[in-house]
Amino acid sequence: MNDVYILAIETSCDETSMAIVKNGKKVVSFTVLTQMDVHASFGGVVPEIASRMHTENITMVLDETLQKVHMTVADVDAIAVTYAPGLLGSLLVGVECAKVLSYVYQKPLIAVNHTMGHIYANNIEHDIHYPSLALIVSGGHTDLLVLKNEREMEILGSTIDDSIGEVYDKVAKVLGMPYPGGPEIDKASLLGEDTYSLPRPMLDKTYRFSFSGLKSFIINLVHNERQRGNEIRVYDLAKSFQIVAVDELVRKVELAFQNTKIKHFVLAGGVSANKYLREQMKELCQKYEVDFEVPNILYCTDNAAMIGCAAYPLYKAKKFADFTLNAKSSEDIASYIKNTKKID
Ligand code: KG4
Numbered sequence: 001m002n003d004v005y006i007l008a009i010e011t012s013c014d015e016t017s018m019a020i021v022k023n024g025k026k027v028v029s030f031t032v033l034t035q036m037d038v039h040a041s042f043g044g045v046v047p048e049i050a051s052r053m054h055t056e057n058i059t060m061v062l063d064e065t066l067q068k069v070h071m072t073v074a075d076v077d078a079i080a081v082t083y084a085p086g087l088l089g090s091l092l093v094g095v096e097c098a099k100v101l102s103y104v105y106q107k108p109l110i111a112v113n114h115t116m117g118h119i120y121a122n123n124i125e126h127d128i129h130y131p132s133l134a135l136i137v138s139g140g141h142t143d144l145l146v147l148k149n150e151r152e153m154e155i156l157g158s159t160i161d162d163s164i165g166e167v168y169d170k171v172a173k174v175l176g177m178p179y180p181g182g183p184e185i186d187k188a189s190l191l192g193e194d195t196y197s198l199p200r201p202m203l204d205k206t207y208r209f210s211f212s213g214l215k216s217f218i219i220n221l222v223h224n225e226r227q228r229g230n231e232i233r234v235y236d237l238a239k240s241f242q243i244v245a246v247d248e249l250v251r252k253v254e255l256a257f258q259n260t261k262i263k264h265f266v267l268a269g270g271v272s273a274n275k276y277l278r279e280q281m282k283e284l285c286q287k288y289e290v291d292f293e294v295p296n297i298l299y300c301t302d303n304a305a306m307i308g309c310a311a312y313p314l315y316k317a318k319k320f321a322d323f324t325l326n327a328k329s330s331e332d333i334a335s336y337i338k339n340t341k342k343i344d
């Protein structure tokens with residue numbers, strides 16, 4: 001097969017991103033325009049503002065992505081876009097843009113699930129080997145999966161309440177850190193000591209995750225201490241929280257290593273940028289002699305390069321969308337698997 005160039009679009013939250021990806025691996029051109037600073041002043045993403053900013057910026061991001069490598073839309077083989085899950089208004093901007101480009105340039109349209117994109121970010125600098133265990137940790141997801149091959153996967157367990165990213169952000173907020181809180185906790189914990197005793201979530205032998213108890217405990221602790229006029233040791237609490245939260249992830253992955261004997265593991269999603277989590281997972285993989293892959297930090301949080309990678313198997317299988325494609329705010333990985341059964 002000739003080289004395949006996919007122009008990918010990602011607008012599911014507060015990043016307007018486009019990329020040109022060659023053969024599902026090589027990032028030829030890549031642009032991310034983040035709105036983070038604007039939303040930070042509100043303490044979180046404001047959906048109305050996010051979609052308006054995507055609309056304002058998307059043509060600029062397209063021009064930049066093409067001009068950097070002196071290409072035009074006519075030079076690519078397909079247009080890929082995140083259609084779910086995410087903020088509806090934000091997703092719609094990307095989906096409509098992709099449909100227009102597909103129609104005008106007569107290029108096939110590929111609909112990509114955002115979470116699949118996070119997994120496929122691991123194909124950029126490595127190769128995903130099958131079968132592989134995959135842990136997806138983002139603002140919207142905490143899922144443990146078995147990737148059986150390029151076309152089939154099975155979900156082992158998910159969070160039964162909050163996602164890990166959500167909890168990082170909420171704990172950071174109560175500690176007075178700016179949005180997004182995950183990277184702030186990551187940095188703050190480096191300066192602290194593990195001196196707070198926190199409840200351990202879900203000490204059971206299932207693959208289900210639960211973080212809301214830990215989150216509520218910390219929020220109550222902070223409020224109670226403040227009401228009593230006591231000082232919160234922010235760095236220490238950040239560190240203690242991070243140790244318990246990451247340990248919950250590590251324990252479930254360890255259980256999966258023991259039960260499945262699978263020798264490949266990929267970490268994915270925004271929280272996979274976390275330094276401590278990366279270190280702990282690396283250590284665990286060394287212990288079980290499992291091959292460990294995690295994306296470069298650049299491709300951990302939302303970006304279009306990962307969408308271009310995830311679109312490639314769909315391109316090869318000729319799984320193209322038509323112009324009835326619509327954005328979907330919710331499609332978790334379990335319903336994605338159910339909806340598609342197999343990717344091809
Ligand atoms: O994958 P992502 O960019 O967006 C979603 O698909 O949700 O993930 C965003 C989440 C946020 O909760 C953010 O705080 C978290 O990833 N995050 C981190 C770090 N960098 C981003 N959490 C912990 N440590 C980090 N270094």
Ligand code: ZN
Pocket residue numbers: 114118138139269270301302
């Ligand atoms: Zn994401």
